[in-house]
Amino acid sequence: MPDIPTLFRDDLMTFRTLDTADLAGKRALVRVDFNVPVDGGKITDDTRLRAALPTISYLSKQGAKVILLAHFDRPKGKVVPEMSLAFVAEPLSKLLEQPVAFASDAVGPAAADVVNGLENGGVALLENVRFHAGEEKNDADFAAALAANGDVYVNDAFSAAHRAHASTEGLAKLLPAYPGLSMQRELEALDAALGNPKKPVIGIVGGSKVSTKLDLLNNLVAKLDRLAIGGGMANTFLFAQGHDVGASLCEKDLADTAREIIAKAEKAGCELLLPTDVVVAKKVAPGVETAVRALNEVQADDLILDAGPESAKRLLAAMDDSVTLIWNGPLGVFEVPPFDEATVSAAKHAAALAKSGKLVAVAGGGDTVAALNHAGVSADFTFVSTAGGAFLEWMEGKTLPGVAALEA
Numbered sequence: 001m002p003d004i005p006t007l008f009r010d011d012l013m014t015f016r017t018l019d020t021a022d023l024a025g026k027r028a029l030v031r032v033d034f035n036v037p038v039d040g041g042k043i044t045d046d047t048r049l050r051a052a053l054p055t056i057s058y059l060s061k062q063g064a065k066v067i068l069l070a071h072f073d074r075p076k077g078k079v080v081p082e083m084s085l086a087f088v089a090e091p092l093s094k095l096l097e098q099p100v101a102f103a104s105d106a107v108g109p110a111a112a113d114v115v116n117g118l119e120n121g122g123v124a125l126l127e128n129v130r131f132h133a134g135e136e137k138n139d140a141d142f143a144a145a146l147a148a149n150g151d152v153y154v155n156d157a158f159s160a161a162h163r164a165h166a167s168t169e170g171l172a173k174l175l176p177a178y179p180g181l182s183m184q185r186e187l188e189a190l191d192a193a194l195g196n197p198k199k200p201v202i203g204i205v206g207g208s209k210v211s212t213k214l215d216l217l218n219n220l221v222a223k224l225d226r227l228a229i230g231g232g233m234a235n236t237f238l239f240a241q242g243h244d245v246g247a248s249l250c251e252k253d254l255a256d257t258a259r260e261i262i263a264k265a266e267k268a269g270c271e272l273l274l275p276t277d278v279v280v281a282k283k284v285a286p287g288v289e290t291a292v293r294a295l296n297e298v299q300a301d302d303l304i305l306d307a308g309p310e311s312a313k314r315l316l317a318a319m320d321d322s323v324t325l326i327w328n329g330p331l332g333v334f335e336v337p338p339f340d341e342a343t344v345s346a347a348k349h350a351a352a353l354a355k356s357g358k359l360v361a362v363a364g365g366g367d368t369v370a371a372l373n374h375a376g377v378s379a380d381f382t383f384v385s386t387a388g389g390a391f392l393e394w395m396e397g398k399t400l401p402g403v404a405a406l407e408a
């Protein structure tokens, strides 16, 4: 059984924990994220199923009747047979090593029949909640219909917590509500990285565009001691500082915005680390001829595709001087070696520091997770969030409705 405190808090909110819940014989409605990648009817990555196992097992061992709520794909409030969750029951049952009953509807008699048939400790999966329009509308009647099958509500789907839907937010208001164990772990990790971190804190923000990460940059420069900017978005900052970035990806119309962020960082005492040298090529392709350039050497037909070795070295040294790292976005076009070099060296360094207990290293974002996996270091990070949009919104300093609704 996991070692969990009776109450925990992030910097703003306080949450109950499952070990304070009276669970024996109770019907626990558990929101999970089973929106798994599928190819030809087969699950290609079962990370999301595995993430739910600790909570399901815990509830089951406590004698609760475990009733799983999830969405799959985007049926937009209609029954779309191809988007049924039925195919998840068997792989889940194998992972859990216990039967998983399936109900052909998330509400109404079909759901009630399956729930009523559960023994204490039994597990059921209900059909795609998004087959009902009330789900995404957070409709009060639909939330009440869901609540009719439960005595307590557990949300273990951090990745869906940025949406105020009936199964992620509305239900929490109708039943005693608890974060699940994965949700709790994520909230605690995020709190350790940004909510209430040990200082100094360094951030790394990379990726392609400034425009997709404005809220993120603005929030981070106000909170962090250092922020390294890499990837395509660094080009916009370099351009804003008067450097020629050649034919590189660059949002020239955002030069003013970049200068505002630089000024904001200065005012807040956040040291910005921009590339001091860059890796360029004439096109993005594996094995193309590359060159390392100083910032004043970039040619008109150069594409900046990675941070240079001097920039990478400075970043590693800045990590050595920090005790907390929060990272979103690769430093270069890591999908196409050798433009993965700065990202991989930073990832390996952060992982080694985290492994030796010198750095709390938290990262997230679709491509960031892929880049850390590519570097082979995800397991050594303190925490790697696969929550996508919810992780980004949280990094942007936004309140996630699904999290706020769980507040004790």
Ligand code: ADP
Pocket: 206, 207, 208, 209, 212, 230, 231, 232, 233, 249, 304, 305, 306, 328, 329, 330, 331, 332, 333, 334, 335, 364, 365, 366, 367, 368, 369
């Ligand atoms: P995440 O999904 O982790 O939030 P993003 O989607 O913001 O990250 O950014 C990832 C993308 O940024 C990758 O596809 C990568 O190739 C691209 N990228 C990184 N550096 C550059 C660059 N210098 N020029 C163009 N694209 C870049």
Ligand code: MG
Pocket: 365, 366, 367
């Ligand atoms: Mg991405």
